[in-house]
Amino acid sequence: MSKAASRLKALKKGAEKIAHTSRLRTDIPAGMAAAGPPLGPMLGQRGINIAAFCKDFNARTADIKEGIPLPCRVSVNADRSYELVIHKPPATYYLKQAAGITRAAMEPGRETSGKVTLKHIYEIAKIKAEDPPLQLQSLQQVAQMIIGIAHSCGIEVVKELDPKEYGEFLEERKVVVEKQKQELLEKKEAKLLRAV
Template sequence: MSAKGALVKLVVEAGKAAPAPPVGPALGSKGVKAIDFCKEFNARTAHYEPGVPIPCLIKIKPDRTFQFEIKSPVTSWLIMKAAGVTQGAGKSSEPVGSISLKHVWEIAKIKSKDDRHKGVPMQAIVGSVISTAAAVGVTVVP
């Protein structure tokens, strides 16, 4: 591994991190023991419903130690959960479900807690959630 360290981005299901793909190969190639990450990740995501896809940013230092940041669940998953569907549309013109503006607002509140959205106006986050809903085939009704 280089002397600079590395940055690894993964989406792992809450409570289901295992040294199997995708976690094992992604971390093993950087010289990190995947089992150490998995134990800590599973402990920190124990409060989530099992199977929730959680984005994770792992910073690996040159000495092979690591720190990771857990972000809020994936927006499309939150939208599909609110709509009560298990899969998005094959084409965004084919609606698979609908959510209310209240659902959009609640999802935007969850997403606004991420560091990535610090300083971003709530109106912009709501717009992003509505755009994501359209992309997965979920309509937003007033």
């Protein structure tokens, strides 16, 4: 009987050590955390003081250009305190910046939305390697992951890039993007007409 009681006591101690936290994964623009939707309701559901969280986040991202999307991981403890981990911007953000584009390809593999050099990939990999999930991977593995992301965005990875040729490519690309936007708008309007 005493053996069973001591085993039960040991199990109870083990159960008390388990951290009962609620996790939240979201992207928040740097310096722009606000109490309104979508962030406010997500924090409110977890019992976090929304105003205090927004103030804390905005203070911690004050040195980053406003509006840059930052992936955040929030662990909410039982006492309603929280731990905020702010990652580097997504690789797609850096790739689009390096390529000088605002939009990725609608049909990756069939169209090229932009081009980046291997040097761009290496620099992005160095930045992203600081993120907690990627810290255990080698720089080469992170670079290969970023090349994969570039391909999924329709961004071509090249050894060298001629600025004049690339400028001409971007001008041609603007025409294609405008045409795609127009087609999407027409499809949307046609769908709305069918719904009426």
